[in-house]
Amino acid sequence: MADILFVATKKCGVCDGDVNVTKVRSRLSMVKQDSDFCTYYKEVNPNYYVIFVCPHCGYAAQDTYFEETPTALNSIKDFLAGRTVNVNFSGQRSWEQAVATFKLAIFFAEMSSTQPSRLAGLYLKLAWLLREEGCPEELIALGKALEYYEQSFLREKMPIGNMTELTVEYLCGELLRRTGKLPEALTYLGKVVANPQAKNEKRVFDMAREAWREAREAQKLASEA
Numbered sequence: 001m002a003d004i005l006f007v008a009t010k011k012c013g014v015c016d017g018d019v020n021v022t023k024v025r026s027r028l029s030m031v032k033q034d035s036d037f038c039t040y041y042k043e044v045n046p047n048y049y050v051i052f053v054c055p056h057c058g059y060a061a062q063d064t065y066f067e068e069t070p071t072a073l074n075s076i077k078d079f080l081a082g083r084t085v086n087v088n089f090s091g092q093r094s095w096e097q098a099v100a101t102f103k104l105a106i107f108f109a110e111m112s113s114t115q116p117s118r119l120a121g122l123y124l125k126l127a128w129l130l131r132e133e134g135c136p137e138e139l140i141a142l143g144k145a146l147e148y149y150e151q152s153f154l155r156e157k158m159p160i161g162n163m164t165e166l167t168v169e170y171l172c173g174e175l176l177r178r179t180g181k182l183p184e185a186l187t188y189l190g191k192v193v194a195n196p197q198a199k200n201e202k203r204v205f206d207m208a209r210e211a212w213r214e215a216r217e218a219q220k221l222a223s224e225a
């Protein structure tokens with residue numbers, strides 16, 4: 001573990017304090033990927049370390065925007081003022097700690113009315129963590145991720161990070177399928193498969209076709225039962 005993790009110093013976006021964060025080296029060997037992009041690595045699950053938590057004020061956010069001043073800075077400061085901060089998420093994290101950091105980051109992101117795509121990403125990664133331990137709450141987190149991706153689809157400019165419009169559309173369909181909303185999943189996935197743009201994004205096209213087929217099978221079984 002020691003050669004995979006390293007420490008870096010970041011500035012907290014809320015209190016401006018210096019925070020020693022634990023990060024994962026970028027060269028990991030991928031083992032496999034689920035149809036909703038949950039990726040498994042041989043060495044470590046990098047999502048255990050993707051949330052930075054400030055031990056001075058208690059603020060938590062994803063690594064990529066931890067140093068940004070959150071939009072609800074004053075409400076967050078008011079909320080944190082006078083609270084005793086007793087968080088220490090430095091060093092190697094357990095699964096329980098990783099889940100706790102996501103719940104904190106989601107709490108602050110929701111307080112800030114952060115872009116829906118950021119909240120969607122947090123809920124999706126939380127769902128993947130819950131999947132690791134077979135927690136049924138995974139489906140609740142997937143449902144929240146879906147809700148925020150659908151919002152971001154309407155309100156944000158695409159692409160979102162490295163996700164094209166087609167990828168987000170596919171992911172919504174796949175999350176609908178995973179949460180058992182089969183007719184809606186078929187509508188979304190059918191649109192992806194029929195999109196002329198899909199020819200240029202062969203991987204997403206293939207994944208959408210496979211998910212569509214599975215959703216149709218499941219729908220058939222459900223109507224026969």
Ligand SMILES: [Zn+2]
Binds near residue numbers: 014
């Ligand atoms: Zn802080």
